Amino acid sequence: MPGANAYLHGTYDGTSSGEDGEFKFRTSKTGQQTLQVEFMGYEPFSLKVELKGDTIRLNVKLKEAFNELNAVTITAGTFEASDKKQAVTITPIDMVTTAGAVGDVYGALQSLPGTTVNGESGRLFVKGGDSEESQTYIDGSLVSVPYNSSAPNLATRGRFNPFMFKGTIFSTGGYSAEYGQALSSVLLLSTNDMPAEDQLDLSFLSVGVEVAGTKKWNSGAVTGTLAYNNLQPYMSLAPQNYDWVKAPESATGAVSVRQKTSKTGMFKFYSSFDNGSFTLSQQNLDAGGTLIDYKLDNGNQFMNASWNDKLGEKWAVSTAASFTNNTDDIQFEQTTVAEQIQGTHLKSVFSYPFSEKFILKFGGELFSKKFSQNVQMPNETHDNNFTNNTFAGFTEAQVYASNKFVTRIGGRVEYSDYLNSFTVSPRFSAAYKITDKSQFSAAYGWFYQNPVDDYLLYTDLLKPERADHYTFSFQSSVNSRTIRVELYRKDYKDLVKLTGGEFYLPTSYNNSGNGYANGLDLFWRDKKTIKNGDYWISYSYLDTKRDYRNFPEEAIPTFASKHNFSMVYKHWFGNLRSLAGANFRYSSPRVFNDPNSATFNGEKMLAYRSLDLSWSFLYRQHIIIYAAATNVLDFKNEFGQRYSNNPDTNGRFQGAAIQPGSNQFYVLGCFITLTRKGNANQLDKIE
Amino acid sequence: MKKIILSLAVVLISLVSMAQKPEYYQAMGESLGQYANCQSVADFQELGNKFQMIAAAEKSEWLPLYYHANCYIIMSFMEQDATKKDGYLDVAEKSVTSMLEMVPAESEAFTLKAFYLVGRLVVNPMERGQEYSGLSGQALGKALALDATNPRAQLLQLQMDMGSAQYTGQDPKSFCPKAKELLANWDNFKPKSPIHPNWGKDQAEGVVKGCE
Numbered sequence: 001m002p003g004a005n006a007y008l009h010g011t012y013d014g015t016s017s018g019e020d021g022e023f024k025f026r027t028s029k030t031g032q033q034t035l036q037v038e039f040m041g042y043e044p045f046s047l048k049v050e051l052k053g054d055t056i057r058l059n060v061k062l063k064e065a066f067n068e069l070n071a072v073t074i075t076a077g078t079f080e081a082s083d084k085k086q087a088v089t090i091t092p093i094d095m096v097t098t099a100g101a102v103g104d105v106y107g108a109l110q111s112l113p114g115t116t117v118n119g120e121s122g123r124l125f126v127k128g129g130d131s132e133e134s135q136t137y138i139d140g141s142l143v144s145v146p147y148n149s150s151a152p153n154l155a156t157r158g159r160f161n162p163f164m165f166k167g168t169i170f171s172t173g174g175y176s177a178e179y180g181q182a183l184s185s186v187l188l189l190s191t192n193d194m195p196a197e198d199q200l201d202l203s204f205l206s207v208g209v210e211v212a213g214t215k216k217w218n219s220g221a222v223t224g225t226l227a228y229n230n231l232q233p234y235m236s237l238a239p240q241n242y243d244w245v246k247a248p249e250s251a252t253g254a255v256s257v258r259q260k261t262s263k264t265g266m267f268k269f270y271s272s273f274d275n276g277s278f279t280l281s282q283q284n285l286d287a288g289g290t291l292i293d294y295k296l297d298n299g300n301q302f303m304n305a306s307w308n309d310k311l312g313e314k315w316a317v318s319t320a321a322s323f324t325n326n327t328d329d330i331q332f333e334q335t336t337v338a339e340q341i342q343g344t345h346l347k348s349v350f351s352y353p354f355s356e357k358f359i360l361k362f363g364g365e366l367f368s369k370k371f372s373q374n375v376q377m378p379n380e381t382h383d384n385n386f387t388n389n390t391f392a393g394f395t396e397a398q399v400y401a402s403n404k405f406v407t408r409i410g411g412r413v414e415y416s417d418y419l420n421s422f423t424v425s426p427r428f429s430a431a432y433k434i435t436d437k438s439q440f441s442a443a444y445g446w447f448y449q450n451p452v453d454d455y456l457l458y459t460d461l462l463k464p465e466r467a468d469h470y471t472f473s474f475q476s477s478v479n480s481r482t483i484r485v486e487l488y489r490k491d492y493k494d495l496v497k498l499t500g501g502e503f504y505l506p507t508s509y510n511n512s513g514n515g516y517a518n519g520l521d522l523f524w525r526d527k528k529t530i531k532n533g534d535y536w537i538s539y540s541y542l543d544t545k546r547d548y549r550n551f552p553e554e555a556i557p558t559f560a561s562k563h564n565f566s567m568v569y570k571h572w573f574g575n576l577r578s579l580a581g582a583n584f585r586y587s588s589p590r591v592f593n594d595p596n597s598a599t600f601n602g603e604k605m606l607a608y609r610s611l612d613l614s615w616s617f618l619y620r621q622h623i624i625i626y627a628a629a630t631n632v633l634d635f636k637n638e639f640g641q642r643y644s645n646n647p648d649t650n651g652r653f654q655g656a657a658i659q660p661g662s663n664q665f666y667v668l669g670c671f672i673t674l675t676r677k678g679n680a681n682q683l684d685k686i687e
Numbered sequence: 688m689k690k691i692i693l694s695l696a697v698v699l700i701s702l703v704s705m706a707q708k709p710e711y712y713q714a715m716g717e718s719l720g721q722y723a724n725c726q727s728v729a730d731f732q733e734l735g736n737k738f739q740m741i742a743a744a745e746k747s748e749w750l751p752l753y754y755h756a757n758c759y760i761i762m763s764f765m766e767q768d769a770t771k772k773d774g775y776l777d778v779a780e781k782s783v784t785s786m787l788e789m790v791p792a793e794s795e796a797f798t799l800k801a802f803y804l805v806g807r808l809v810v811n812p813m814e815r816g817q818e819y820s821g822l823s824g825q826a827l828g829k830a831l832a833l834d835a836t837n838p839r840a841q842l843l844q845l846q847m848d849m850g851s852a853q854y855t856g857q858d859p860k861s862f863c864p865k866a867k868e869l870l871a872n873w874d875n876f877k878p879k880s881p882i883h884p885n886w887g888k889d890q891a892e893g894v895v896k897g898c899e
Contacts, residue, residue: 002729003729003732003733003736004736005735005736005739005740007736007740007743009743009744010743010744011740011744012710012711012714012740012741012744014736014737014740015736016732016733016736036743038736038739040774040775040778041774093813093814166818195821196821196822196824196825197821197824197825534813572813574853621851621857
């Protein structure tokens with residue numbers, strides 16, 4: 001080993017080893033001395049030697065040091081976007097610069113394998129799972145209502161600005177025992193730490209404006225954000241597929257505080273309010289297609305606090321709490337529906353390293369959810385509500401056999417007081433590095449989640465639904481090129497089924513449903529081949545069927561598509577000071593149900609295709625100009641048909657195509673950053 | 688008059704300490720003399736080893752740590768294999784951290800911290816640009832607040848400003864008058880002792896040359 005440092009500790013006598021790893025040096029010191037041999041990445045070696053003036057011959061072997069950052073990590077099912085030192089597949093910046101995402105966290109994730117684009121929803125559908133099976137966490141605590149409220153069959157977006165986050169972990173299966181109440185995936189977002197300096201950010205977009213100011217002090221900072229969006233001017237210019245009586249309009253505000261509590265501790269607090277409304281004119285298929293107004297008012301308050309620190313030398317603690325209050329007031333024809341969700345999440349995690357190679361983690365959490373619904377129709381009123389407290393405890397051990405092999409074994413218990421049910425979920429995952437650049441990883445576990453709110457309103461006779469995950473993945477990163485291949489199987493059990501009785505009777509529901517999903521996910525990313533260019537390709541194959549909810553038999557669910565393909569390309573044009581991006585997405589035809597047909601879910605909708613472009617131009621050091629367009633080739637996208645609730649006089653259910661809100665979407669914007677020094681910019685928003 | 692007394696005091700103190708630790712000053716002087724001969728990653732590693740040994744022997748001196756970190760930062764710049772760079776910087780980071788604990792109000796120490804952060808940035812400018820340019824700017828700000836005349840802090844600031852100018856449509860040459868002024872005044876800054884940081888004039892000359 002050449003270049004190792006060998007010296008007598010506390011003296012000036014020493015040398016470095018030569019090409020062949022040999023070293024020799026003379027010293028005038030005598031008596032008891034300590035020979036120290038050190039080399040980067042190896043454990044230091046020290047030996048007491050007795051110096052008597054003669055030559056001492058030694059054979060020193062250094063042991064490779066264990067370093068968690070260089071050690072193998074579990075990658076099965078996980079896409080981690082953070083700037084840790086190992087090769088990562090996607091970065092936080094990718095999250096905001098993917099063309100077609102138009103600044104939506106969930107939109108960007110839909111360019112990764114394992115996801116299926118559902119243009120009429122906009123939500124995440126992961127590995128044959130429904131959108132409710134995915135949960136979002138910010139700084140460790142649950143976000144009960146992560147999406148904006150939208151009209152039926154129209155796409156929504158995430159509530160949170162992607163620039164808030166420094167890191168993202170998107171786990172599409174087999175995740176740690178720390179996470180429960182999600183059958184398909186968890187999205188873990190961590191917010192930015194301390195800002196570098198005071199700044200004022202101004203954003204002007206064709207759909208709204210935003211002002212954000214940050215004030216920093218020695219050990220903390222506060223950021224205040226106000227935003228107003230109104231799609232009216234845009235919608236009056238661009239053709240829309242639906243008639244909006246009142247275009248979507250929203251006002252949001254947020255305050256975030258970061259405070260260092262000690263050398264290692266950080267406290268974060270975030271609070272936001274969001275008020276939005278719209279009125280949409282939709283065809284009433286039960287009344288011959290006459291137009292009716294669908295009006296929605298949404299109010300959302302969200303609070304989130306987290307604290308991370310070390311207790312003493314070894315103990316690490318992280319505590320998080322979140323509170324959501326979400327109200328939707330919906331009016332159509334003579335009916336009004338008022339819904340309220342109050343969600344609280346409390347969580348504490350402790351971790352203790354018995355050694356560098358053995359880390360134990362344990363903790364507890366409480367999910368509390370209160371859901372109430374009030375429906376008023378001309379002749380009747382329905383009031384329903386439920387409160388469900390789910391208590392959970394978990395523990396997990398991460399054991400490194402070496403730098404090359406790691407296993408994670410854990411378990412989780414949950415108890416729901418409303419359902420009076422108790423579950424135990426074992427979790428197991430492992431990873432093995434075959435070479436410096438390549439590794440295998442596998443994960444297995446049981447996952448439970450309480451049935452959806454709409455059912456719990458009427459019954460407490462259900463138990464949580466269950467999915468078992470088997471994931472096997474291979475990943476290799478060489479020279480800024482990454483390939484990932486993942487095979488998985490999911491077994492769904494205890495899914496809620498409707499027995500055909502009246503929906504408001506508790507006995508109309510049971511847990512007799514089941515299903516499966518098998519799939520193959522491929523991911524290729526190459527930042528090297530094209531100079532100043534960077535692209536990734538995702539492909540997912542999905543084979544899934546289930547028998548749940550109102551399904552008469554096992555069938556492919558409407559949200560699943562067999563083949564999903566996405567290709568994202570970004571190119572930096574230095575002379576134009578511009579970053580250009582393109583994203584092509586394809587989803588093979590999904591199924592939908594025609595009540596006029598004897599086959600359940602027997603119809604196929606059009607394939608989904610979209611080519612999205614974006615362009616960012618650094619006009620001045622602190623001014624960025626941004627333009628984006630979706631579906632520039634104007635592919636026709638349609639998401640099947642919706643039908644009337646009752647057959648007409650000829651016994652037929654009337655149908656109408658479900659179209660996207662508009663075939664294309666354009667956005668123009670300008671981002672300005674002002675600082676004291678005047679040299680910061682929002683470059684991270686485009687690069 | 689005050690100034691003369693002050694500088695006399697500094698000279699006296701350093702003379703006294705030199706007299707007290709002749710071995711330390713000799714070892715430091717010899718090692719610093721080798722900087723000029725270092726041409727490869729291996730050379731700097733060997734030199735870094737010397738400073739590490741000195742740092743282990745002189746637990747209360749921050750300069751060995753300073754030069755130890757400096758060697759590893761330079762190694763990260765010289766290294767061709769991008770995957771090795773962070774490893775060198777991990778070593779540098781440790782010494783930078785221990786050094787700053789010893790001298791939390793030393794302009795040179797913060798300048799080196801900024802230099803180290805630039806090293807991190809260079810590993811992956813696309814992804815680390817924003818975060819690390821902010822962090823190194825902060826460290827430089829501290830260095831200049833502690834001593835606005837520190838030529839190394841000024842040089843680094845200038846290099847960063849010129850580097851970012853090309854991305855923002857500014858003319859890097861607009862910083863040339865500043866560079867010339869910095870070079871002209873370089874020798875007015877007197878290091879506190881012969882073993883205190885005294886590097887950077889070559890680079891400043893390089894910047895000025897690039898202006899012509």
